[in-house]
Amino acid sequence: MESVNDDGNDVSSPKHDCEAAGTLQFVAVYGAPGVGQAWTCTTCGRDWSRVGGTFWPADQGVHILNIEDVR
Incomplete structure (x- = not known):
């Protein structure tokens, strides 16, 4: 099954x-x-x-540190 929105456009990519x-x-x-x-x-x-020299979509949160990241 394809992912489409209301106007019929593919939203999977x-x-x-x-x-x-x-x-x-x-x-x-x-x-x-x-x-x-x-x-x-x-x-x-x-x-x-x-x-780290790599691009990540901001919504993935790779740029957000946890307390464990700085200990």
Whole structure:
């Protein structure tokens, strides 16, 4: 079964690959310098986090530290 929204468009995958499309725009540095960066896609508006040299969708929370991460 396919995932579709009310207008019939497929919602199971993004309409484009933000990284491959080269549409990510730098927003800010967070944490200590070199720790993390906030980026956003200029096409779809999706927020991204760059942690450890890898881009992650911000909604996955990879950029959010837990107390165990800093002990």
